[in-house]
Amino acid sequence: MLMLTSGSTGNAKAVCLLHQNILAALLGKSSMRQLPSDRPLPNWIGPDHVASLVEVHMQALFFNVDQVHVQSADVLSRPRLFLDLLSIHRASRSFAPNSFLAKLISAIRTDNNEQSLYQWDLSNLTDIVSGGKANDVQTCVSITELLASYGAPQNVLTIGFGMTETCAGAIYNTQCPKNDRANGRLFASLGKCIPRVEMRITKDPDEETGNVVLQDAGKPGNLEVRGAVVFRGYYRHEKDTAEAFTRDGWFRTGDTGVIDLTGNLSLCGRIKDIVNINGVKVGGAELQTSLETAVGSQVSRLVGFASWAGHTEQVSIAYIPKRWPMKTEDVVNINDKLAKVCLLSTRSRPLVFALRDESILPKSSVGKISRAKMKSLLETGSFADHIEYHQSAIESYRLKQISLPMTEEAARLLEDFASVLEIRPDKIGVDTPFYDFGITSIDIVRLKRRVDQRLSIDIPMVTLISSPTVRALASALDYSPLQNGDSVAKEYDPVVKFRSTGSKTPL
Incomplete structure (x- = not known):
């Protein structure tokens, strides 16, 4: 077998x-x-x-x-x-x-x-x-x-x-x-x-x-x-x-x-550099590469590492920005890109924060950052001020950018988000990513089930994860909040065609 x-x-x-x-x-x-x-x-x-x-x-x-x-x-x-x-x-x-x-x-x-x-x-x-x-x-x-x-x-x-x-x-x-x-x-x-x-x-x-x-x-x-x-x-x-x-x-x-x-x-x-989140295992080197690729030249240096968060591990990401102080828009942009990578890789929200410079990073004589020491510094509170700054900047930006739904279907999706996240609907807009509210892999499954049952469809998990806002999910489901009129989600077809011709027994 x-x-x-x-x-x-x-x-x-x-x-x-x-x-x-x-x-x-x-x-x-x-x-x-x-x-x-x-x-x-x-x-x-x-x-x-x-x-x-x-x-x-x-x-x-x-x-x-x-x-x-x-x-x-x-x-x-x-x-x-x-x-x-x-x-x-x-x-x-x-x-x-x-x-x-x-x-x-x-x-x-x-x-x-x-x-x-x-x-x-x-x-x-x-x-x-x-x-x-x-x-x-x-x-x-x-x-x-x-x-x-x-x-x-x-x-x-x-x-x-x-x-x-x-x-x-x-x-x-x-x-x-x-x-x-x-x-x-x-x-x-x-x-x-x-x-x-x-x-x-x-x-x-x-x-x-x-x-x-x-x-x-x-x-x-x-x-x-x-x-x-x-x-x-x-x-x-x-x-x-x-x-x-x-x-x-x-x-x-x-x-x-x-x-x-x-x-x-x-x-x-x-022994191996692996992040294990609720049994989902991801190679640390592969995750690091994906994170660096996502933000490219927006940061001077970045390190992703595993840390303990309640009942499982979480991905924690510290980065050195190109300029300090950072513009709030840059903080949000970098955060969203890194969060999306982690959601697709681990189905979990990362802890992201910026550091003013590299002096606080635990580095070897050849400049290699110790992930184990980063974990220890985080769990002993050495990065508490940096985390608070980062989260405050994002929260302030999101509150100023809250947009109300333009259609009834978008409004229902917003209610779905708010119910699963257990927050008031007025605290979330059509462009607010759900990972801002500490969503877990279990919450994502709950959200999928709620929307599936209401619309009588089966949303692919990757669609949900890659569409973390009401506007993005509405668009993915062909319920564009920018357009008037009714729209129907694409019909789900469970049959995936591997090969349509051949002489041997299928599978």
């Missing part, structure tokens, strides 16, 4: 998974938590994701239990639907990443006055598997308390680590958040390997011999795994396959971690 990776290093690669890999994974996962034989598995993750395929779909087939699939957009736009599904179908297991769990908690707290009306029964639930991104312990505690209040066990949350190359989860923490709180962790441990899988922590290979050097116990290093669930290679990518494995056959995960004295794994970061 071929399964595509997320393309974290630029282009997606096809992972070759054998039947024996999948079977070993299913048996190994089941040994961590036994599935009841008469309880279905609900799933809302897309079937192109390895967690959907192996953690839910194939497990249900292998153990002969029912499975319930719903569209991702439905659950993302209404997080409480996830609990409805678990309760109605008396589910035993499902999957949800940390970012969604945080969104679910927020949705329940927002409806605090109505919480007593919920009648969920989660007594059949054995575990919620969560992975794909670091799980902060506070979210783990909150979601455990929430689920337990409706009958789930106190250890219902299972934190996992895995990749497409390991048939999804291969390492699990089944004692979250109890052990993590006891050890004072900020992020949950990933636990221990499933049967027939091993992990080790190594130092960087010896420069002269290339031999592997094991890291001292309890110290961070490169995480490597091997075992029955690990793939054999990338399809038609011999070079990448060779680079992915050590001389003695261990798979380089690309992560750095530490194994404590009890044998539990915790991640420290990544």
Whole structure:
């Protein structure tokens, strides 16, 4: 079987998974938590994701239990639907990443006055598997308390680590958040390997011999795994396959971690320069190139780096302008170009700010900027004044430039934007980009679902992301706010023609 990776290093690669890999994974996962034989598995993750395929779909087939699939957009736009599904179908297991769990908690707290009306029964639930991104312990505690209040066990949350190359989860923490709180962790441990899988922590290979050097116990290093669930290679990518494995056959995960004295794994970061936002992985070098291309000669220098923002990473961008002080129009223009690149690449809004000069940048002797030090400076507040200046300039400009909708359809689109962003309609105009209001990937899905349902169409996600204002989206949908008269959106055609002629069997 071929399964595509997320393309974290630029282009997606096809992972070759054998039947024996999948079977070993299913048996190994089941040994961590036994599935009841008469309880279905609900799933809302897309079937192109390895967690959907192996953690839910194939497990249900292998153990002969029912499975319930719903569209991702439905659950993302209404997080409480996830609990409805678990309760109605008396589910035993499902999957949800940390970012969604945080969104679910927020949705329940927002409806605090109505919480007593919920009648969920989660007594059949054995575990919620969560992975794909670091799980902060506070979210783990909150979601455990929430689920337990409706009958789930106190250890219902299972934190996992895995990749497409390991048939999804291969390492699990089944004692979250109890052990993590006891050890004072900020992020949950990933636990221990499933049967027939091993992990080790190594130092960087010896420069002269290339031999592997094991890291001292309890110290961070490169995480490597091997075992029955690990793939054999990338399809038609011999070079990448060779680079992915050590001389003695261990798979380089690309992560750095530490194994404590009890044998539990915790991640420290990544070897490769990758930004991971809610499981969407983007190569840092590729993103940097795209950002520099977008603003061209408008800036003297620019650096994009990952920083922590609540429940996931975010792209942060610092740049040195050609002139200081900057014109407000230039601040907005540069911000919009950088934001559009990030939305298309990561489906997330970046944190953008300008620096007066390069003196504050952490540079090496050869002038290379340290992304790790930029992250540290940001998170300790060293850039707070620069960020406030940047955001104030944009907010002031947007308020002065607010334009009212000229047609009824544009007015309805504006109401859609305001409802999803949870702001007053008079705070947004037809030319105000939605990313100014901290929109998340989940919000974009909610916006798409709202507009889709109202207009009875299916807007391509790329159209929505590349049209971040009411005016732009109206134009893309053929609802131009500058013209009078009714206009109908183009009819959606689900058939994509690859090739219309040929003698062989299609696909």
